[in-house]
């Protein structure tokens with residue numbers, strides 16, 4: 001190499017080396033968001049409830065990767081920017097109509113989305129670790145891994161091995177309350193589910209009188225269900241569910257995986273109860289669906305509506321709403337029709353996805369006056385395109401059934417009536433179906 005050429009090469013190298021220093025003096029770069037200072041607090045607030053390591057109970061199913069540290073997060077930077085910009089993450093399906101009404105509302109502010117996108121566009125830099133907030137603690141020390149704290153009672157199902165050849169199974173188990181654990185009936189202020197494996201698709205439980213077991217979502221004595229994205233929450237202050245001391249707990253499990261050698265796994269899911277204090281005054285919570293069991297969705301339908309309604313003859317507090325359906329369901333809505341004929345949208349989910357079984361828990365109980373009708377409507381698509389994508393048969397009618405390839409139309413509600421009332425007097429009803 002000639003000397004002149006070498007000098008030029010050196011000069012270019014020097015220039016290249018100098019570049020980062022020059023750039024960091026530039027004001028826009030100095031203000032570029034960093035992971036520790038700007039992004040980590042947003043991940044803690046909006047993402048880590050699901051994106052954290054296995055082994056910590058999140059009450060629902062865990063996301064595929066943790067976003068706890070810079071090392072966790074950096075490889076995902078581009079998809080993170082894409083996911084927050086398109087608002088696919090964090091997942092939240094209710095429209096603005098109910099903004100601010102529900103717990104765990106997962107909606108990021110525009111400015112926070114911009115911070116993340118900016119961080120990624122500027123090279124996803126770590127920044128100074130000294131700027132980092134303290135690691136977020138989800139499970140208090142000594143709580144036994146429960147996010148609602150140390151429970152008063154834990155009931156476990158018997159361990160079950162989901163065999164290699166199984167791809168999809170719904171199966172029920174009974175469990176006794178451990179002997180001596182309950183000497184009297186109790187008021188339950190909170191329930192936490194803990195799945196024994198990430199391959200639990202969903203889990204429901206009910207507490208039944210001995211000899212009167214009823215399973216699954218239809219149970220009259222349901223304690224609730226969890227699935228992807230569920231978060232535990234105590235009932236609002238002053239409300240509780242009754243648990244009789246001789247109850248038999250039924251677990252209704254749905255496992256879903258790819259069948260094959262070595263795919264088998266063992267599950268032992270659990271349920272934890274938090275009891276009210278002895279002298280605590282509480283109002284009883286009921287939990288059941290406004291549902292339609294007699295529908296038939298014709299083959300090939302692009303959009304098919306199914307409705308159900310319930311009349312509340314006494315003043316009632318609504319505590320939570322949980323629309324439940326399967327693969328054909330594309331939208332769900334709850335509406336109140338008040339005695340004066342006016343309507344209020346209680347929940348609007350224009351893009352329903354059965355993978356995300358979100359329960360909408362009111363921060364403050366929603367009181368509806370005596371004489372209110374609550375209408376639940378769900379829309380379904382029984383088209384060849386959706387069938388292909390979701391794995392069902394669109395050439396036949398879909399009717400009510402527990403398999404994920406059957407359909408359901410259940411608008412669950414948690415509620416408390418101001419005076420005891422026979423559920424049957426509430427005129428469970430259905431409204432016209434059609435396209």
Ligand code: HEC
Nearest residue numbers: 046047049050062063064076079080083084089090091229
């Ligand atoms: C309620 C639980 C939950 C929350 C909160 C959540 N995620 Fe997710 N996330 C998931 C699950 C589950 C998946 C796997 C998704 C799937 O298979 O559809 C996922 C997938 C992703 C993916 C991969 C998407 C892809 O491109 O394949 C990214 C990136 C992501 N999440 C980022 C985030 C970020 C960033 C936040 C916070 C701003 C967040 N998530 C909040 C549960 C959650």
